[in-house]
Amino acid sequence: MKNKKVLRLTVSAMIAAVYLALTMLFFAISFSPMQSRLAEALTVLPYFTPLAIPGLFVGCLxxxxxxxxxxxxxxxxSLATLLSAFLxxxxxxDRPRRKWLAPLPPVIINAVVIGAMLSVLYxxxxxxxxxxxxxxxxIACYVAGFPLMLLFERSKKIGELFKRFS
Known part of the structure; x- marks a missing residue:
């Protein structure tokens, strides 16, 4: 039981690390007034597992x-990403016919919340x-994230990983 908790924490931490790495790799466009974070493509991962929710939050934080x-x-x-991942x-x-909705919460929530925040800041x-x-x-969620989701869905090993630790 303890081992499974460690493995779950590891999956969340790996998601956080990838989010952080992508954000820092594309720093110039991740923190500008016209913001586009490629790392937001990962916000489709809660489609597969709830372990992605804390991972995305910590990576964004x-x-x-x-x-x-x-x-x-x-x-x-960070709270906008947490809410997006949860939604x-x-x-x-468990609703495979709704997979096209997976990128929608991050698009809407970030457009409104981050757009308003950047409007005030800048x-x-x-x-x-x-x-x-x-x-x-x-661009991040539908152009990059949705194909990533379809790729993960077709990959048996990734699917097994998510099912095993969820």
Whole structure:
């Protein structure tokens, strides 16, 4: 039993590490007013396992601490990712016909919440920042994340990993 807890923690930590690495690798576009985080492609992972929820939250939290947009991004940005991951899980887990919905919560929540936050931080027009973040999220979540989800779905080994530790 103790070993299974360690393995679950390890899966969440690996997701957090990949989120952090992708965010830092693409730092220039991850923390700009017209934000597009490629790491947000990983927000489809709660479709497979609830272990992705804390992993995404911790990865985003650490990224935001290192990112330089301050306490607003650390708190609001990280909570937006947590809410997105939780809603993705609730909307799609054990509902394979709803898989196209998996990227939707991160797109909508980040467009509104992060768009509003960036509007305040950078003193930019609200709807412009919401639109720009929304476009970045569509690129990350639907253009990159959805194909990643389909690839994971076809991979028997990844599927077994998620089922084994969920």
């Amino acid at each position: 650490i990224s935001n601490i290192l990112g330089g947009n301050g306490i607003w991004d650390i708190v609001i940005g 993705t899980y609730k909307l799609t887990f 003193e930019l027009p609200l709807f412009v920042t919401m639109f720009e973040v929304g476009v970045g999220q569509v």
